[in-house]
Amino acid sequence: MKSCLSFEEVLAVGEPRLAEMQHVGDTFADGESAEACAAFTQQVRNVEAAVLHSYAIAATVARKADSLEEVADVWKKMSAFCLSALAILAKLKDKYPHCGTTELYDRVLDYKLACDKRYQGALEEKQCLTIALPRGLLPELR
């Protein structure tokens, strides 16, 4: 059997990780207790894995995309996934300051910026293609 997943479905696999981090983050009154930090550190690891894994799939899908619209769409969705993670982390990084939360926030922000750069690049590429280059300047794909 040959199965295909859309990129949206791939991202949906990671979404419960974000919800779980939010849930665990809200469970403890004192985020600096050893028990809370141990539980939240595990959530940090899970979300980091989800972001990195999803990004790698986004890059693979973008490489195989048939059109710039498809490329832009992949990066827009991946950026939105990072933004969802950042929104949760922004609320919890002060409550759990010693559990790798700030480091994850910074890393996810860098990943989001990488997505935005590629999204913007695809849009600019599409726009620039409306300006024709003189024939013979670049080699032509046969």
Add this chain to the structure above:
Amino acid sequence: MPDDSLAEGVVARAEIAALAELFDRFEFTLDPLSREADEAESQFNDQIERLFESRVKPALPENSPVSLPVFRRHVCHLCREFLRKNRP
């Protein structure tokens, strides 16, 4: 690499193949924060600028709307297509 899908231009097909290699290493990297990706992008940009200044700009008609950023995006597009055809 089977790059015979490209006809020659002012920019040679071997140059596009080399640029596509660099493009692949930063645009589709699995780790966008890696030093390797940064270095590949920097080399890509340097080579594009060198090509533009040395061979493309002199070949453009006066008042051409083709600037370095426009040329760069066209090359990015060609690299994407090249990779799709030659490195599936």
